[in-house]
Amino acid sequence: MLKDLFRRKKQPSTGTAATQSSQEIESQPPSPLKADSSPADTSTHISASSESPPKEGWFKRLTKSLSKTKKNLVSQIQELLRVSRKIDEDLMEEIEEILIQADVGVNTTMLLMDNVRETVEERGLQDSTDLEPVIREEIQKVLGEPDRPLQIEGTDAPYIILVLGVNGVGKTTTIGKLCYRFQSEGKSILVAAADTFRAAAADQLQIWCERTNVDLIRGNEGADPASVVFDAVQAAKSRQVEVLIIDTAGRLHTKKPLMDELAKIGKVISREIPEAPHEVLLVIDGTTGQNAIMQAQIFNQAVAVTGVAVTKLDGTAKGGIVIAIRQEIGVPVKLIGIGEQLDDLRDFVAQDFVAALFDGETDDSMLEEI
C-alpha cells in the first residue's frame, strides 16, 4: 500500500543516483544540470552554471549581490562618519536610525550600539572618523560563526535535512542547489516532496531532481505529508543514501493545523532516526526584511530550527536582516542564496559578508543591473 505512494522518476540506464559511486557522479558531464527549455521549466527560472558565461569570483559576485544593501546600510554610515565630528549621543542615534531602517531590527541595533558605545569609551575615541572599524567589528561579533555548519560527515547515514519556509521564499530552489552541491561532493542523495498540498510543488521539485539526477520520493496530491516522509526515511535507510532532503509545503505560518502537520513530520523523522532531522533549515526570503523574524519564531515553535538559509540577497536593500537573525531567532545563518543559478548558494561566512559590505565597491552600473 505504502509502495503506491512511491513514484520514482525513471532511472537512467547507468543506475540510480542513490547507488552511483562518487567517481561516477563526479565524472558525469554537466549536461544533466543544463536548464532545458521545456515549458514546464519556466516556474524555476534556472540557468545552469554550465550554460553561463565565465564566472566572476565568488567574492565579487557576493559584493555585487549586496550592492543595494551596502548602499542602504554601510554607505550611509560611511557617509555620516566621513566628515570629522565629535562622537556624541546625537551621532549614535543617527547611526541607530540607519541600522533600523536597513532592517537590522530594533533589538539587534540596540545591542550592537551598546557594544559600540562601550568600545568607544574603552578606547577613548573622540572623532567620528575613528568609528567605522568599531561598527564593523561589532557587526562581525553579532553575526558570529555557524555553530554547526552544514557538514554531513561523521553522522550515521542518512543525514536528514528538513526544509521549511513560507510560500515562495525559495525552498525548492535551495534544495536544487543543495543537490548540486552534495552531488559535486560525491554524496548520494534522495529528495522527498512532502508538499502534497499541490501537485505542481512536487513537479517543480522533480524538475530539479532530474537536472541533478537525484531520486525523488513523492506522494499523490492530498496524501498525508508525514506518510510521504515516513516512506522517504525508509527508502533512504534501505538504499543507504548519505543525504535525504525533505521539501515541505509553503505553509501559511499563521494556520495552526499546518504547523501541527509540520510538527508531525518532525516526530515521524525522529521516531525512525532519533538524532534526526540533523538539520532543520528555515528558508527566509531576504527581500522581506523584518517580517522574516516573525515567521521564524512561529516555525520554531513547530520544529526546532537549527539553521537559516537567506535567499534572494541579490537585488534587495533589506540584507540587514542577516545581521538580525542570529540575535533575534537564536539560530545562525548557515547558507545564503545570491541568485537563481545552481551554484548561487554558499555557506554563510560572516567575515566575507562583512567584508563585502564594507570593502566592496559599489558603482551605479552595478545597482542598475540588479
Ligand SMILES: Nc1nc2c(ncn2[C@@H]2O[C@H](COP(=O)(O)OP(=O)(O)OP(=O)(O)O)[C@@H](O)[C@H]2O)c(=O)[nH]1
Ligand atoms: N534572485 C533570486 N531568486 C531566487 C533565489 N532563490 C529562489 N529564487 C526564486 O524565487 C522564486 C520562488 O522559489 P521557489 O524555490 O519555488 O520557492 P518555494 O519556497 O519552494 O515556493 P513554494 O513551493 O511555492 O512555497 C523562484 O522564482 C526562484 O527562482 C535567489 O537566491 N535569488
Ligand SMILES: [Mg+2]
Ligand atoms: Mg516549493
